[in-house]
Amino acid sequence: SDRLKITVQGKQTHGAAPWLGVDPIVTFAQIVLGLQTIVSRTLDINREPAVVTIGAIKGGVRENIIPDSVEMRGTIRSFDEGMRDAIHERVTQLAEGIASASRASCKVCITKNYPVTRNDPALTEQMVPTLTRVANTGPRPMGIEVVPKVTGAEDFSFFQRLIPGLFFFVGVTPPDIEPSQAYSNHSPRFVVDERGLEVGVRALANLAVDYLGAIKG
Template identity: 50%
Template structure:
C-alpha cells in the first residue's frame, strides 16, 4: 500500500454477538496452516533479509518461481518486469479465482534489531538509502507461497482453478518506468484467465494480531499526483510592476485550492483531500522568478468525485493565475495515479463469514476508510474483488502507537503470517466450494 504515514483512528468492533450459526474453520485449513507454518516464516524472513525496491524484485521473483517449481507448478515469469504467475488446476470443475501478493520493498533504512533485519543499501533518486520490507510485502509473498503449497496438496479434490499473482512494484515504479498491477493487466494477466473473483490481503500495524479488518465498498483512497506550473515574467524584486509575479499567484492558488474541498465537494458523502507537498520557485531574495512549480496529492473515494476535484483544481489554478496576469499549466493529475480500492459488496458480504470462521466474528473489524492507496484497485476494477487487512501488532503493544507500515521500526508479529494463510485459504476454499451462499440465496 502507498501512504504517507499510516493513519490511526479508533476502530469499531463490528459485532460483539457471535451468531449462533457462525461457520467453523475448515479442518483442511487448520491442518494446512500447521503444515506450512514453519516454511512461511522461513520464506518471509528470507525475503525480509533480502528486500528489493519496486521494479527491481529480481531475486525475490527468482526465489518465488523456484519455490513454485518445487511444488510442481509451472510459473510464468517476467510479467510486468518481475511478476510471477502460476495456475493451480483443481481436479474438479469449479470457478476461477486469483490470489495476489505484492513483493516490493521500500527505500527505508531498517531500525528493528531483528536477527534477520535488512542490511541492504542501494541508490534511490540519487541518494544512498537502506532498503526494507517496511510495508510487510515480505509477509504477503510468504503467505501466498504457503497457500500455494497447501492448495497443491489438495489439488485432486479442488474444484476450479486458482491463479497465484506475485506482483512487483506495488509501491510505484521509479520515475520514467511503468509497473505494478496496471502493467500486469496491460500485459495480459486476465487475457487467458479471467477470474470470477480476486482476493488480496495486507498486514496492518494499526490492528492487533489476531484481528482482521474488512469493509464493503470503498476501502482505500484513490491517489493522484498533480503538478501546477505558474508562469509569470521575471523582473527585479524592487520593480514588481515590471513583470508578472508567479509567487503571489501561486500563493493565491494554494489558498483558493482549499475551497475545492471545503466549498465544492460533497464531503458528507465521502472524505477527500487536496494537499500541496512542494513549492519551488526563485533563486534570490530580490529577483521575482519566471515560474513557480506546485506539486501535491489528491485523495478520493469515488470516481465521480475524483474527476470533479481534478477539474475544479485545474480550474482554480488556471483562473487564479489569470487574475494575476500569469498563466498556469495545470496537470491534474500528472500521471495515471491509483483508482479507489473498492470491495465488491456482494462478494464481501459473502466472504466475511470465511474470515469470521478463522478468527471469530468479534475479531473481524470494520476499519475506517483508509487515505492510503493500493494498486490492488486495478484488479478490483476488472473483476469482483475483496481486499482485507490482517492485524500485525504484537499483543501488549498499542496498535495505534506501534510503528506504522513504512516506518523503519515497523515490526510484524509472525502470528499474523498464520492468520494470513488460514484466512485467505478459507476464503479461497469457501469460494471454490460454493460455500457461504451468495446473498439472496437460501441455505449454504
C-alpha cells in the same frame, strides 16, 4: 486517486524589486489556499468525502531572487465519479483564474490513476467467517472489524473492475504501541510486528481453500 501537477509561470526578477517581475511564489500560495475551498465549500461532503492535497513544491534557487516558475504536485481522492470530474474542473478553473489575476499563467495537469477499491458485498459476506477464524487463532489473536471508507488508493481496484474482489488490511502495529500513536507506512519511523505477516499468509491461504471448497460443494 489522481495525480495533480500545477506549474505557475511568472517573471523572474530580483527580490529587492518585485514590481519588475511577476512573483509565481505568491501566486502559488494563493492557489494552494484556494484549492482547500474546493472540497470544503463546493462539494456536498454529506454525500461522499473527498480530498485535495498538495504534497510537493519546487521553485526558486536563492533567497533574494524571485524565480520564473514554481511547480506543485499533489493528489486528489474521491469516491464518486461525478464529484471526481467536478474537482478536476474546479481545480483547473481556480488555478488558472488566480494565476491570471496575478498577471501569471499556469498549466494544470491531472492524471487519473486508480479507481475506487470497492469490496463485492456478496463475496465479503461469504468470506468474513474465514477471516474471523484466522484472525482469532495463532500466536497473536486480533479479531476483525469493518472499517469505514478509506481515502487511500490501491491498484487492486483494477482487478475488481473485472471480477468480484475482497480487499482487507492486516494489522502489524506492535502490541506495545498504541495504534493511534503508531506511524503510518509512509513514515520512515514505521515499525512492523512481523507476526502480522504470518496472519496475512494464513488468511490468503484459508480464503483460497474455503472459496474453492464452496465452489466444488
